[in-house]
Amino acid sequence: METRQEAVTGTIGCATAVLGAFAGIAVWFPYGRTALFGAFExxxxxxxxxxxxxVLALGGAATAVAVLTAVQGRRRIAVGLAAATAALAAFGYAFDVLAAPQALQDCGSPC
Structure with missing residues (x-):
């Protein structure tokens, strides 16, 4: 049977993951709004x-849970989650997930 302390710890972990995902979405939103609703023409x-x-929602959740597990003293799990966050960051940089629409990048002197 699960003790009350384990239930509270699990609830805190889930809440941390959700807050981390929302933080990732908050980071994505300014870029996503420009990319989805059009910027130039x-x-x-x-x-x-x-x-x-x-990528940013999963990265935010993984980062938040990694910090939580590091604070709780579970170093191996924290290192694994940090590695997952680094892999997501590498994927994000490879595919340039925070890029503005192409027109904003190549605008040139008239802009």
Missing amino acids: GETNPTDLWLGLP
Whole structure:
């Protein structure tokens, strides 16, 4: 049977993961809004929704839970979650999930 302390710890862990995911979405939102609703001449980038949002939501949750497990003294789990966060960050940088729409990047001198 599960003790009350384990139940509270599990609830705190779930709440931490949800808050971390919301933090990741909050980081993604300014980029995602520009990419989805068009910036220059209405250009949109739906890839930002399919790649950027999941990467940042999962990364935020993994980072928050890694910090929580490190505080609780579970170093191996924290290191594994930190490695997962690093892998998500590498994936995000490889696919440029926080990129603005192409028109904003290549605008040139008239802008």
